[in-house]
Every structure is written in structure tokens, then in C-alpha cells.
Amino acid sequence: MSAVKWDARNLGPVPHDLSYYSKCMLGGVLACGFTHAGITPLDVAKCNMQVNPQKYNGLVPSLKTLVAEEGSKGIWKGFGPTFVGYSLQGMFKYGLYEVFKDTYMNLAGEELSNKYKPLIWLAGSASAEVFADIALCPLEMAKVKIQTSPTELSNKYKPLIWLAGSASAEVFADIALCPLEMAKVKIQTSPTGTFPTAFGAAMKEMQRTKLETRFPFGSLVPLWSRQIPYTMAKFFFFEKIVQLFYTHVFTEPKDTYSKGTQLGVTFASGYLAGVVCAIVSHPADSLVSQLGKTSNKGKSVGQIVGEVGFVGLATKGLGTRVIMIGTLTGFQWWIYDSFKAAMGLGTTGGKTAGPVPHDGSYYAKALLGGALACGITHAGITPLDVAKCNMQVDPKKYNGLVPSLRTLVAEEGSKGVLKGFGPTLVGYSLQGMFKYGLYEFFKDYYMNLAGEELTNKYKPAIWLVGSASAEVFADIALCPLEMAKVKIQTSPTGTFPTSFGAAMKEMQRTKLETRFPFGSLVPLWSRQIPYTMAKFFFFEKIVQLFYTHVFTEPKESYNKGTQLGITFTSGYLAGVVCAIVSHPADSLVSQLGKASNKGKSLGQIAGEVGFVSLATKGLGTRVLMIGALTGFQWWIYDSFKASMGMGTTGGK
Secondary structure, eight states, rough: OOOOOOOOOGGSSSEEEEEHHHHHHHHHHHHHHHHHTTTHHHHHHHHHHHHHHEEESSTTTTHHHHHHHHHEEEEEEEHHHHHHHHHHHHHHHHHHHHHHHHHHHHHHHHHHHHHHHHHHHHHHHHHOOOHHHHHHHHHHHHHHHHHHOOOOOOOBSHHHHHHHHEEEEEEEBBBSSSSSHHHHHHHSSSSSTTTTEEEHHHHHHHHHHHHHOOTTTTTTHHHHHHHHHHHHHHHHHHHHHHHEEEEEEEESSTTTHHHHHHHHHHHHHHHHHHHHHHHHHHHHHHHHHHEEEEEEEEHHHHHHHHHHHHHHHHHTHHHHHHHHHHHHHHHHHHHHHHHHHHOOOOOOEEEESOOBBOOOOOHEEEEEEEEHHHHHHHSHHHHHHHHHHHHHHHHEEEEEEEHHHHHHHHEEEEEEEEEEEEEEEEEEHHHHHHHHHHHHHHHHHHHHHHHHHHHHHHHHTTBBBTTTTTTTTTBBBBBBEEEEEEEEEEBBBBBSSEHHHHHHHHHTTTHHHHOTTTTTTHHHHHHHHHHHHHHHHHHHHHHHHHHHHHHHBBBBBBHHHHHHHHHHHHHHHHHHHHHHHHHHHHHSSSTSSSEEEEEEOOOOOOHHHHHHHHHTTTTTHHHHHHHHHHHHHHHHHHHHHHHHHHOOEEEO
16 A cells, blocks of 8 residues: 655644635735734834934834824825735735645755755745735835825745745735825825825825825835745744744654644744844835835836835834834734634744645635734834834934824824725735745645655744745735825825725826836845744744643643743744844835925935834834734734634644
């Protein structure tokens, strides 16, 4: 009788089938959409710190400035594009990461998968982020434009599998995120009254001004530049940190620990991964914000990079973004793994591939979990996002998180800190769907490619490849929404619509100027792919460490609460790492939405701002934001997975 062919999708009791990937996509939507939307104020402050560091200098001062000039609504600019864009991105980021991870593992075969897991993680996350950023780009462009314009205007090769899975998933996730991200940035950076802050109106305005804003995919390349490395870092470091947790802290099989413990490992791993993500992706993030700046209208990416300078892109708003992304990533992984656990899929990472087979149902659930994880969390931090974007675009005015929020509220009222909420929710729900769903897919795929021996030996590599693969697609989804979000958040009050629909229409109408919908895709990929790779890698690694050295019994022996606690902790820690590594790219994304950067190339913007500014401006806010965001994203995702009978992510 012939031996049964090794398949990464069938390593656990829950097969990675279409249902599994679909659930992972949903989990990604939940993980990214809600978390990114939730930190909109931090994002607004961060974007403005990157675009106008003289005005927005520091998280608190930036928030104060935003509130003072626009009222409380000022720190919520871009909420709509953020929610939509990152829900889309999360869908692709997580869903496609799962798909690419499985795919690359199967391509590598059992031996190579076990040996080169870290490479597979990286490849998977990068692949996913490409698609995630396509979805995100239009919304990210709109969001940055709103936020940054002056107010007055498989065991051996698991790391390889993680990388491949997350990267593959991010490709699709960013495609979904891009239009909403553009709208979000536009809402968050436009001067009060110059751009609609309502989700629908903002999307309409982005569409109407698509020649100017380059909506819906003008930010796709910057978005990919930010998101693919961000996602690769996010997934790689998450997987690695999870692995470390389950190897050195929780040494028993992951399934022997309660769900609460597993989710705790998830959050911790996600937070740490998020910190790394924020740092590596910050220059691209700053560039995305700069693209939404009114003064950058018509400028190429190179022009913007040249004017801002790489140092400026890498440092402006970095502190805020490290805080933001660390928290964000921790919650994202926690939400994602909570969803997975609720779906009976098990939590991510650790010493087992999962308690259920990775079939179509598994992947479908992962997609849903990703959408929930990213959409809710990103939308929830809209005030932070608004502050961050304005700190990146106008650091002189928005100097620090709290001052930026105060300025936004003072100038635009409380609604000022919620600009870009719509694009954020939609964009990151899409991105999360692809990010998480495709990560699950790519991780399994790369593990099967590598084989059992290589998978066991190189898990970190598989995590990185898987997350990078997922992020490629996630960013395609995110890009239009991210562009809209940034445009909303950085445009002077009254110069750009703040409602979602109007902003998207305006981005489309001014697309020649704004480069909508994929003008921010490269910076987005630069931010998101390393971010996602760090997010998933460190999450998986931290979860692994928890279940190896702390919770040493089989993961299933622990209750859901314990597993989800591990998920949140791992996600939070992974998020901190993510924020740091992706901050320069994040600053660049914000700069792209700056009016003064219109028509400038990424190189011009990077050169003008400087790398130090790109890497540091708004970093503190972003670390806080992404750490919490990632922790909750993973928690939501794993909670969803657990509720669907998929188990939490990682562990034995």
C-alpha cells in the first residue's frame, strides 16, 4: 500500500479546505477592520506628524492640535475608508496568508517545510500582502489625503512558510485596501471643510477627483511597499514569537492549554511583532501620508521622497506608530485567533498545525476572521491614525500624539479625530480578509512544498514567505481605500469630502492628481509587507515560545480563555515590532496624501523628508497604536476561529 502523501493542509484534525480559508478571510476582516478603525485618532495624528512635523510634533500635542482646530471629529477623519479598506486588506492578508503558507509548504515538501519554516512564513505573508494592498490602496490614499492636509487648508522551514504565506496574502489584501486607504488618508489630512469626512461622500469625492488624487489605486505601489514588508514582518515575527512561547514558556502541546492561555500568547506575540512591523514599514507609511498632502499634488513618489528625505520618512511619527501598531497587531492577532478558536480552527502557531484540517471551509473562515480582526481594530483606532497621519504630513503643527489630537479637536471638533473612519473600516476589513485568509493558505501551501522535514526545520522562513505572499494581495485590496483615508485625514477642513462615498468619488474624479487608486501601492507594499511579515512571524514565534516554555501542555488542554490570552499577548508584542519596522514606509504613505507633494515621485518625497523623519515622526504613537491593534486583531481572529471550531493559531 502506497504511503499517504504529506499535505500541510491536513497536519491537524481541522483540514485546511475552502471553508477553512473562507473563515480565515472573515477572521482577517474582523481583525484588521475593527482594530484599524479603532485607532483612527492615532492614525490621524501619525499621518499629520509625518506630513507636517513642524505643526504636529508628538502624539499628544498633535491630538490636541487636531481637536483644537477641528473638534473631536478631527481625530476621526478617515474612519470610513480605514474601516472598509483594512477590512478588505485583513481579509486578504490573513486569508491569503493561510492559503499561501499551505501552498508553499506543499511546494517545498515535508522536509524543506520543517527546515525552512521562517522563509515560508515570509514568502506567504509577502504574497498575501500584494493582493491585500490592491484592495487597500484607494481607501488608504483617500484616508491619508484627509488626514495629512493642513487643517487650515510546517516545522523545519516554518519561517520560510510564514514569510511566503503572509507576503502572498498581502498582495490581495492591499488591492482590497488601497482605495479605502487613499480615501482615509485624504479625509484625515485635508483641511477642515475642504474634503468630505463622511464615508460615502469622501469616496464620491475621491472618485470625482481621481485625476488629481490618483484614486483608487494611485497609492497601491507605495501601499505594497509599506504593507508587504510590514505584513511579512507581522506574520513572521508573530509566528516566531508564538513558536518561542510554546517552545520555552508553554512547553506542553498547545492544545493542552486553555483557550484563554492560547489567546494570551497570541496577543503577546502579536504585539511584539507589531512593534517590529511599525519600524520596518514606517518610511513607506510616511510616503503614503505624503501622497495625500495637498502640496504634493502632482508630484511623483520620487519627488516626494527627495523633498522629505528618507530620515524624515523613517522617523516622523515613528514613536506614535510603534505604540499604535504594537497594540493594533496584538489585538488583531487576538481577535483573529479568538475567531479561529470560536470557529473550531484552533489558534495560530505553536507545536501543532491546527486541531482541524485546513480545507476550503477552514480557509473561508480564516478570511472572515481576518476581515473581522482588521476592520474592527483599525476603525477603532481612527483617532490615533488621524493624529499619526497629520504628524507625518505637518510635523510642525502636529507635534506629538496628544497635542495633535487636541489640535484636531480644537480646529474641527470631535469629528475631526474620526475622519477616514469609513474607508478605514472597509479597507482594512478587505485587507484583513486577504491578510489572514491567504496567510493560512500560503503557509499550508509552502509547508506542503517544503515537505515535513524542511517545514519542521525552517518554520520561521515559511512564516515570513507566507505572510509576505498574503500581504501582496491584501494591499491591492487596501490601497484605494487607504489613499482615500489619508486624503480625508490630511486635507484642510472643507477642501475634501469626509464622508466615505463622497471621498471615494472625489478621489476618482481627481485621480490624475492623487494617483488614485494605486498611486500609494508601492509605499503601501513597502510598509505592509515587512509589517505583515513581522506581524505574523513574531506572532507565531511568540505563541510558539508561550506554548513551549510557559504553557507546556498540549494547547487543546487549555481553555479557550487561556489560548486567546496567549493570542492577544503574542499579537501585541508582534505589533510593537511591526510598527517599528514599517514606520518609514507608513510615513511615506502619509506624505503621498499631502497637498504640497502633489505630482512628486516617491523618491522626491523621501529625499525631501529624509529617512530619519520618515522613521521617527509619529513612531511613538504608531507603536502604541499598532501594538494594541495587532493584539486585538489576533485576539478577534483567534476568537472567531475558536468559535468556528478551528482552534487558535500556533502552538503545538
